[in-house]
Amino acid sequence: MSLQGNLVDLPLIDLVQVLTLQNKTGVLSISRDFSQAQVAFGKSRIYSAFVHHNEQNGHPVYKQGEDALYDLLEWPDGQFTFELTNALPNVENVQQKWDYMILEHCRRHDELEQKQRQGELLSSRPRLIPNPPAQAEITLDLEQWRILFQINGLLSLQEIATNTRQDPEEVVRIVGKLAKKGLIELDVAPLPPPVQDYAAYRQAQPHEAQHYSQVLPPRQEIEIYSRLPLPSQEAPVRSSYTAPQNTPNPNYGPTQATRSTAGASNRPTLPPAPRSYPSAVSQDFRAPNNRVTEAAQAFRSKSESAVTRADSNAKEQVPTSAPSPKVQRGVLSGIMAKIRGL
Amino acid sequence: MESLKIVVTGAYAAGKTQFIQSISEIEVVSTEAGVDHPEEIQLKDHTTVALDFGKITINPDFALHLYGTPGQERFDFMWEILAMGCIGYVVMVDSTRPAHLREAANVIRFFTNMIDVPFVVVANKQDDPTCLPTEYIRWRLGLPDYIPVLPCVATDRESVKEVLLTLLDIIYEMSEAAVN
Numbered sequence: 001m002s003l004q005g006n007l008v009d010l011p012l013i014d015l016v017q018v019l020t021l022q023n024k025t026g027v028l029s030i031s032r033d034f035s036q037a038q039v040a041f042g043k044s045r046i047y048s049a050f051v052h053h054n055e056q057n058g059h060p061v062y063k064q065g066e067d068a069l070y071d072l073l074e075w076p077d078g079q080f081t082f083e084l085t086n087a088l089p090n091v092e093n094v095q096q097k098w099d100y101m102i103l104e105h106c107r108r109h110d111e112l113e114q115k116q117r118q119g120e121l122l123s124s125r126p127r128l129i130p131n132p133p134a135q136a137e138i139t140l141d142l143e144q145w146r147i148l149f150q151i152n153g154l155l156s157l158q159e160i161a162t163n164t165r166q167d168p169e170e171v172v173r174i175v176g177k178l179a180k181k182g183l184i185e186l187d188v189a190p191l192p193p194p195v196q197d198y199a200a201y202r203q204a205q206p207h208e209a210q211h212y213s214q215v216l217p218p219r220q221e222i223e224i225y226s227r228l229p230l231p232s233q234e235a236p237v238r239s240s241y242t243a244p245q246n247t248p249n250p251n252y253g254p255t256q257a258t259r260s261t262a263g264a265s266n267r268p269t270l271p272p273a274p275r276s277y278p279s280a281v282s283q284d285f286r287a288p289n290n291r292v293t294e295a296a297q298a299f300r301s302k303s304e305s306a307v308t309r310a311d312s313n314a315k316e317q318v319p320t321s322a323p324s325p326k327v328q329r330g331v332l333s334g335i336m337a338k339i340r341g342l
Numbered sequence: 343m344e345s346l347k348i349v350v351t352g353a354y355a356a357g358k359t360q361f362i363q364s365i366s367e368i369e370v371v372s373t374e375a376g377v378d379h380p381e382e383i384q385l386k387d388h389t390t391v392a393l394d395f396g397k398i399t400i401n402p403d404f405a406l407h408l409y410g411t412p413g414q415e416r417f418d419f420m421w422e423i424l425a426m427g428c429i430g431y432v433v434m435v436d437s438t439r440p441a442h443l444r445e446a447a448n449v450i451r452f453f454t455n456m457i458d459v460p461f462v463v464v465a466n467k468q469d470d471p472t473c474l475p476t477e478y479i480r481w482r483l484g485l486p487d488y489i490p491v492l493p494c495v496a497t498d499r500e501s502v503k504e505v506l507l508t509l510l511d512i513i514y515e516m517s518e519a520a521v522n
Contacts, residue, residue: 329518335346339507
């Protein structure tokens with residue numbers, strides 16, 4: 001038997017899955033430009049792999065084993081031929097499972113993108129914003145001050161890291177915080193938010209969006225709410241909240257009580273909650289006050305009107321034969337009855 | 343056998359695997375690997391890298407499948423795969439680690455941008471004396487009142503049942519509204 005084709009039509013991931021699931025023994029040969037590869041299959045798994053690049057910076061490059069397979073996973077195209085044969089190479093150089101290698105390949109890709117992104121950031125030259133947006137309070141710690149002091153629109157982040165003797169990763173992290181506070185700006189285009197990645201998906205699933213619009217808030221509303229200004233007055237976060245202090249919660253029965261008692265001896269005693277938190281901490285841990293409550297009410301009424309609008313739009317647009325994700329109520333009742341009985 | 347899918351998601355070490363283990367009638371199919379990240383290893387030594395799978399058989403023809411997602415954002419390509427076709431999802435939040443609420447907010451944002459199905463937020467580890475109250479978690483995550491934030495102890499089956507029943511109630515009501 002011989003199987004021929006191109007990786008464009010049948011990617012390597014699918015090809016390997018087919019050959020291993022079918023328990024084929026043979027050799028897969030792939031060629032692309034000046035590169036050749038051979039992957040041997042046996043015992044429902046990959047037995048060995050070799051890649052040979054004839055011209056890369058003028059020198060031939062050989063790879064074998066898992067490295068060769070990671071290299072192969074990067075090939076966007078290539079002519080392949082699979083020949084059934086029992087004459088496998090003597091060398092068995094692939095030990096890892098294919099599933100693991102796919103995950104590892106994804107992880108490497110992810111890390112590479114992060115490094116590229118960080119490389120871009122390190123070469124960027126941040127600038128101070130002359131008129132930062134009005135905020136109730138801006139709190140900077142010592143490290144943030146050190147970095148902010150260096151920012152002049154001329155020094156790159158790499159140079160700032162050298163000047164301050166800081167780890168470049170740490171400088172990137174601190175600069176991100178300063179940018180979030182609205183104090184500086186970078187000359188690197190920010191990453192697109194996830195919503196753009198899934199815009200196409202949501203457009204392809206209009207029924208779902210309309211079907212569930214009655215109870216879920218519009219996505220932008222959540223974004224807007226999370227950006228509401230923090231309260232201007234500091235309030236202790238736990239002043240009205242008393243920790244259970246190992247008291248068994250009646251809602252959780254004997255299991256919880258046993259666990260709390262068992263863990264109590266190992267747990268350190270908590271210090272009493274302070275009356276007010278230091279300003280550096282309070283930025284992140286403020287409790288809501290009236291201003292936020294009012295904002296929440298405004299948000300609620302605004303989103304309810306948005307839901308009403310979405311509802312009327314949905315009634316106009318959705319055909320009566322409609323929504324695909326509709327779940328039968330009888331089925332749901334059965335599931336709930338089963339769970340109650342567990 | 344037909345099935346419906348519910349996804350259990352949340353930030354790293356929020357208790358997703360434990361949540362599924364407490365309710366699943368089968369031994370949870372788990373893809374765990376050793377943790378090597380210096381910060382993550384302080385919380386636990388093994389983590390989910392692909393998915394957790396649990397099952398509740400309703401009758402011989404029907405089952406409810408529970409899928410747990412990996413917590414780290416570097417595995418977010420799995421979130422999309424697992425979320426496809428689910429009827430609702432549970433967002434687990436560790437009530438004892440306020441620093442991780444930001445990650446939980448990112449997870450909620452990611453999922454709400456990706457799929458329009460009902461969800462509940464679960465404030466896990468409520469048996470810990472240092473846990474934050476649910477109302478505080480609601481406020482920090484910027485959630486409106488009509489999205490439930492439920493107290494939970496993922497090791498307690500009764501607590502997990504309450505969460506699933508609340509989510510299914512919401513799906514039921516919406517299904518009823520869709521029919522009407």
